[in-house]
């Protein structure tokens with residue numbers, strides 16, 4: 001059987017399948033461009049999401065969907081933020097199954113965490129990292145890449161203060177979103193990125209130990225990418241090295257999924273973990289799409305992408 005975007009089915013039935021989309025960044029504003037000049041289609045992106053949900057429902061065998069973050073764009077007029085987030089969530093709610101959201105920087109430009117997390121139906125409204133197990137053999141670990149961040153927390157929150165101190169130490173530019181003068185991997189020390197805090201790192205370690213004890217394979221999801229091979233250096237998590245040190249301690253983690261770097265990417269790191277950064281819905285000119293679904297097997301994930309989302313076979317290496 002042939003799939004769109006070049007994959008060929010290997011005959012076996014998947015254990016389960018789920019939908020994926022990222023960086024919808026909807027806003028009811030005219031088309032624009034990124035800082036680097038890449039076109040952004042703020043109104044069309046919700047149409048891409050509508051098409052994704054329709055496609056996922058037609059598939060009939062997707063047991064959940066994952067949104068890798070940034071549902072509303074930072075340029076959304078702030079008096080429209082709440083309605084815009086509700087409008088996008090309503091589209092996700094048309095999916096015939098649960099949707100797991102994660103937060104991105106653009107979500108946090110629009111609403112504080114206290115408002116955002118309940119709207120996005122996080123399992124615990126006080127915490128943006130969590131795990132779930134759709135079948136006994138698999139566990140999904142969703143990380144909060146803006147745990148230590150200069151955006152989203154109240155200005156006097158310890159995590160804001162820690163983030164601002166970190167940025168002041170690592171990035172000498174007055175515009176903390178500017179990577180000017182930063183070399184190689186240091187280019188990630190930007191305000192639009194964030195980090196995983198100590199408590200969350202401990203939780204990650206405990207969760208991966210628990211998954212190992214239960215003989216589960218793990219897929220890690222984080223809006224902010226974790227491996228420089230799969231993304232621009234400017235889009236990496238601040239402490240991707242610390243997070244990957246924890247992940248590499250356990251053989252159970254097979255794949256990491258991310259968003260944030262709109263062009264997308266794929267790498268296999270030095271320990272054999274796949275990193276797949278998904279292509280953004282926001283950058284789809286009208287008439288084009290970027291979403292997909294993932295078939296999960298015992299030994300691999302197959303991403304079946306639509307249009308601008310490239311299909312990708314991720315055979316486990318460990």
Ligand SMILES: Nc1ccn([C@@H]2O[C@H](COP(=O)(O)O)[C@@H](O)[C@H]2O)c(=O)n1
Pocket residue numbers: 033034035036175177178179192234
């Ligand atoms: N190479 C870059 C990229 C970005 N910036 C700054 O970040 C802001 C947000 O960037 P977008 O990609 O969302 O447009 C942008 O306004 C710049 O301040 C940068 O300086 N250099």
Ligand SMILES: O=P(O)(O)OC[C@H](O)CO
Pocket residue numbers: 023070105106192232234235260261262
């Ligand atoms: O979606 P943005 O505006 O946060 O863009 C992040 C960039 O892709 C990082 O290079």
